[in-house]
Amino acid sequence: MTKRNDAPSNPDRRKLITSAAAVLSVAALQTPTAEAKSKSGGTQTGSVDVIVVGAGLSGLTSARELVKKGKSVVVLEARDRVGGRTWTTAVGARRYDLGGQFVGPTQDRIRAMAKEFGLEIKPVFSDAKHIWELGDERVEFEGSVPALSLLQKLDLGHIINKMNALAKRVGPTTPWAVSDAAELDAITLAQWVKENSYKKSSRDFAKVMTRAVLGVDPDEISVLLWSYYVAQGDNIEMLIGGRGGAQDSVIEGGSQQLSLRMAKDLGAAVKLSQPVRRVMHDAAGVTVETDHGNWRGRYVVMAIPPAMNTAITFTPSLTGDRRDLETRAPMGRYAKVVITYEKPFWRELGYAGDVGSLRGPVVASYDDSSNEGPALLGFVGGDDERLWRKLSAPARKAAVLECFARWFGSEALKPLAYEEKDWTVDEWTFGGPTIALPPGVLSRYGAALRQPIGRIHWAGTEAAQRWTGYMDGAIRAGEQAAADLLTRLTK
Incomplete structure (x- = not known):
């Protein structure tokens, strides 16, 4: 539409119209059409080149890449929406991400996809004071270096340097292949940090770090797993x-837009509310059973968290390392909260909004303001999530708001809206942001993360060779699965 030259400029009105249009377009993509609704009931049958299980970023990417090369696909999704672990939804009168959200500068695959779809990637506000809360000690600082004592800084720097060196040696692709993999996989990260540090602040830092990044405590994962995870993201910093x-x-307007755009392009190939119950595979192909019928394909891509495969019957059953991996691959304990406000009062107080806290239950927070309006987000992870989850809904909200009030003052207790998503109790995910393998698992069974079994291929962010646990990793794994299948399909 061409703007009339005599129309007065009204930024607020333009912003309202743009926001409303975005909400309506997202709602249209998420709401099944009458045709789609009729297809989701009754028996469905069909035959395609590749069946994709899971309509998250990884599964949709695989399907999209295959379709580009002229292959037929069907994407089966258990939820009534696409996006998997990304979910942009209403928080009061606005829309925010309650799932995966962040985009780093070296995450080139998600950046390329966002650019292709014409989506804006916007820096998170951080040009102000940051807060670390380690026990009873509160540290405020600007820049990237916290205002610790000289001895604390030296000790923390020592630990970070050793972690980075170990991650570089372990590498981002085959950590189970390093000569001392079994040894590194037998020691917990908590034990390793204790043996390599002198100050309690360094051990506290490790606990905040793993709760915020993986949703677990350092005594639940091995130093091999942590080194592998760090290597996938380049380094600790x-x-x-x-x-x-x-x-x-972050992606302005929400990260779920990526999945919605891909699903729109794939059209009727995407089937919602289709939980997969059985995968029958043989030398000739695969048959996938859902609550609404069967699908036959030459291959199948399982683009769901490894633990979710244990709820599906495979015939013949999965054996060996893949079965052992899936029964030993818990997800992190992870919840996300978004709180909206009338104004960004924390900025007026000189704070960026980002906090790392050991006191909990919120272990990390960020400024989540967007074109929708001012907001803060927080993560509850590790043991804090387990305890927080047992509270009543009002008590959980009160505990979260108390954290923000402790950091930014009493105005934090007066939000416009509050929303939480505990991924740990999500029936189609069982946690987040990714798997957190206990000691002894990665060195023994890690190779099974990506290794196909006959005509079954694996995707999902867990199968990525870079940025596993992030949206970028999900896209990478989806692209790789599609590339591997295209090689087999053209033989």
């Missing part, structure tokens, strides 16, 4: 960093 790090930016 990149993995946990705000500006210039993995939490540098």
Whole structure:
């Protein structure tokens, strides 16, 4: 539409119209059409080149890449929406991400997809004071270096340097292949940090870091797993960093837009509310059973978290390392909260909005303001999530708001709206953001993360060779699965 030259400029009105249009377009993509609704009931049968299980970023990427090369696909999704672990939804009168959200500067696959769809990637506000809360000690600082004592800084720097060196040696692709993999996989990260540090602040830092990044405590994972995860994100500084790090930016309007756009392009190939119950596979192909019928394909891509495969019957059953992996691959304990406000009062107080806290239950927070309006987000992870989850809904909200009030003052207790999503109790995910393998698992069974079994291929962010646990990793794994299948399909 061409703007009339004599129309007065009204930024607020334009913003309202743009926001309303975005909400309506997203709602249209998420609401099944009458045709789609009729297809979701009754028996469905069909035959395609590739069946994709899971309509998250990874599964949809695989399907999209295959269709580009002229292959036929069907995407089966258990939920009534696409997006998997990304979910942009209403928080009061506005819309925000309650799932995966952040985009780092070296995450080129998600950046390329966002650019292709014409979506804006916007830096998270961070040009103000940051807060660390380690026990009873509150540290406020600007820049990237916290205002710790000299001895604390030296000890923390020592630990980070050793972690980075170990991650570089373990590498991002085959950590189980390093000569001392079994040894590194037998020791917990908590034990390793204790043996390699002198100050309690360094051990507290490790606990905040793993709760915020993986949704677990350091005594639940091995140093091999942590080194592998760090290597996937380049180094500690990149993995946990705000500006210039993995939490540098977000997609304006929400990250679920990526999945919605791909699903729109794929059209009727995407089937919602279709939980897969059985996968029958043989030398000739695969048959996938859902609540609404069967699908036959030459291959299948399982683009769901490994643990979710244990709820599906495979015939013949999965054996060996893949079965052992899936029964030993818990997800992190992870919840996300978004709180909206009338104004960004924390900025007026000189704070960026980002906090790392050991006191909990919120272990990390960020400024989540967008074109929708001012907001803060928080993560509840590890043991804090387990305890927080047992509270009543009003008590959970009160506990979260108390954290923000402790950091930014009493105005935090007066939000416009509050919304939480505990991924740990999500029936189609069982946690987040990714798997957190206990000691002894990665060195023994890690190779099974990506290794096909006959005509079954694996995707999902867990199968990525870079940025696993992030949206970028999900896209990478989806692209790789499609590339591998195209090689087999053209033989």
